[in-house]
Amino acid sequence: MKIICIGRNYAKHAEELNNPIPQEPVVFLKPDTAILLKKHPFFIPEHSNDVHYEIEVVVKINRLGKHIEPRFAHKYYNEIALGIDFTARDVQEDCKKNGLPWEKAKAFDGSAAVSNFFSLESLKKNINNIDFYLDINGKKVQEGNTKQMLFSVDELISHVSKYFTLKTGDLIFTGTPAGVGPVQREDLLELYLEGKRIFYFNVK
């Protein structure tokens, strides 16, 4: 199983980090060891003093495919979740400055928190109109809707499948809206999908 992540897929988030609006999807990977185990807290890693939360809609691939055309992409998923793409922002800034890959900033153990999955039928929602938000310690810090994506889920699947064969169980983190910021020890993160809290955990 692999975790494919999209960066800068919401214009306001690209702007808040002083990044350009991308002309094509920004893609990076996390290994399966990045998954935060269910009912475990997120431990801030020793190698960072500035770990940021990024709430994202996560799409689960349900069949094998490569070179998928956008108009067929909807056949390759039917479940979504919410996740946090934890990012060691200080390490990432160093990597960017030095032209180095991002894995130490993005792909460390526990850096991919993922809720349970929900079918689009059960949500009665179109993938391009999903509301979500993140509360930290009871205060809303990020909110978004998938209609604000620069590249839609179907466009992302088409794009990434040119480079990577998609397999059943692969996950795609589809990018974060504006409002990212640091987590502190003892923070409580609560993730809401369509107004319903579906996932929560603590930072240690």
Ligand code: MG
């Ligand atoms: Mg992200």
